[in-house]
Amino acid sequence: MKLTGKVWKFPQHDISTGLIRRQMYNHLPPQEQGKHCMEALDPSFASKVAPGDFIVAGTNFGCGSSTPAHYSIAALGIPAIIAESFGALFFSNCAGGALWPVACPGILDLVETGDTLEIDTDTLVVRNVGSARSLQGRALPEIYRGMILAGGEKPYLRERLRREAAG
Amino acid sequence: MAGMHALHKIIANRTRPSLAKVSPGEFVEIEPDVFGVIVGVNASDVKRLAADLEELGIDRIPLRDRIYAVADHASPAPTVAIAGAQKAFREFFKAHGIRTFDGGAGVSHLVLCEEGLVRPGMLGIAIDSHAPTMGAIGMYACSLGGGRLTLYAIGRYVIEVPKVTLVRVTGTLPPGVAGRDASLYVNGKLGQRGAYNHAVEFAGSFIESLSMDMRFTFTNMGTEMGAVASYIQPDRTTLEWVRQRTSEPFTVFETDADYVYDTVHEVDVSGIGPQIAVPHAPDDVRPVDEVAGRKVDQAYIGSCASGRLEDMAETARVLKGRKVHPDVRLIVTPGSREVLKAATELGYIQVMHEANAIVTSANCGACPGLHGGILGPGDVAITSITRNFEGRMGPGGEIYLASPATVAASAIAGCITNPLAA
Secondary structure, X not given: OEEEEEEEEEOOOOOEHHHHOOHHHOOOOHHHHHHHOOOOOOOOHHHHOOOOOEXXXXXXXXXXXXXXXXXXXXXXXXXXEEEOOEOHHHHHHHHHOOOEEEEOOOHHHHOOXXXXXXXXXXXXXXXXXXXXXXXXXXXXXXHHHHHHHHOOHHHHHHHHHHHHHHO | OOOOOHHHHHHHHOEOOOOOOOOOOOEEEEOOOEXXXXXXXOHHHHHHHHHHHHHOOOOOXXXXXXXXXEOOOOOOOOOHHHHHHHHHHHHHXXXXXXXXXXXXXXXXXXXXXXXXXXXXXXXXXXXXXXXXXXXXXXXXXXXOOOOHHHHHHHOOEXXXXXXXXXXXXXXXXXXXXXXXXXHHHHHHHHOOOOOOOOEEEEEOHHHHHOOHHHHHHHHHHHHHHOXXXXXXXXXXXXXXXXHOOOOOXXXXXXXXXXXXXXXXXXXXXXXXXXXXXXXXXXXXXXXXXXHOOOEOOEEEEEOOOOOOHHHHHHHHHHHOOOOOOOOOEXXXXXXXXXXXXHHHHOOHHHHHHHOOOXXXXXXXXXXXXXXXXXXXXXXEEEEOOOOOOOOOOOOOOEEEEEOHHHHHHHHHHOEOOOOOOO
């Protein structure tokens, strides 16, 4: 499957989950958290971004607290985050929330904000449509891949329970 | 064949189906010995969890006897919304027979260790990025990322078997310099990604010399090096501490002599002075003297990094017979009820009251910016908390990290102060 969307680039390293979605919004329903997504770094981000767009980020994106900051990203209809690398807790949170976390060393040099990016979710090859340059993203573990393809942790689990009950 | 690290043996022991050996980079499914959860702050979160379990047909949670819920974040509740969420969580836990520690018990991973509910050789998962703190007792303790529903529904969790970074700490500290100073110094040396996605083991003569309280400080701050788990091999200090708390049996796993660490760091802490991490990174660590004189609005002592009895003792030692500066609010939040009770019996809390400190019940307090000392825009805080990321204690606040002694000395002076010079 191929995903195509516009890039919003946050080139900083070590963007914590508290900057992705401030802790003070943790109590809000997941959909409402979208309004505050990345507001600490770009207060107008939520009003500019469109469903299908991507976040591109630097090293250790989503470090820090295990708080489910990915809710705010999913709420905006962003299907994938492409970063130089991820914080481990945020990375697995994304998979459970059916967001593609694509670790892709070199991504900061491949695209700028406004560029169109294409992600092949089968191969995790990431391509800048304008320049036609591409990079190979890191393979996802099968279990996370399965969760994302199933639509998140719950559908994945439903299928697994059905399979295990069938023996 | 290369040997195994103790952490890899602990993980292998809990793999399902059971594996004799695990290797770094593998994703394996495990059944934890203990699962620590929080009485959360989001009502829709627990409602969805309950609905999801019902939809999946899960009436009885398989791990219910080893799930422990702790109301540590934002407890007692600071807002109506959070009060409602905590009520919903408590009802959920009660309905499923899950033991709950309510507000005032302390920070989840302190409580689990102090109550003897986790022991050496165990594998524990907790919903808190500082869960690796529990590795000080010689267990594999990691934070829950994605996978909560799976853990509740079928008692399984996926772990990427980590490589292990060894941090060997040697040397002795000058009088008046604390374990937290040494811990900050090590974080500064290794950096925020110094053990990125690895487990970190702390060893060496300095670590061996530490009390359990200060060992917990080191393993806690492993998280701020990007580590997924922290570990200290159990020794006599560990075993005495654990046996005071539980008579349950446990297994101490040993690292094979021929195990090869992925990375080894040697850090000598001899002769260091008080250390401080400046905004906004826990690895931007300098001698306190470099920023001495910076005016502070709030001083805060507590958190899972430095909320233990030794930290309370240091605080009282510095505060004794003095008063907090009138322009500063000093807030002390003990890490657990055990700490608060002991600090009360030993007279430390009275010293704090005499100094005009604000002493709160035991919990996560102001550290995650949810209650009990939220910073306003432009507020400068000197604290003993875990991390000083931008906005952590409130948007627009600036956070310095230091030892309890440095925080207390700064609270008295009204500005950042080297406690040795005060």
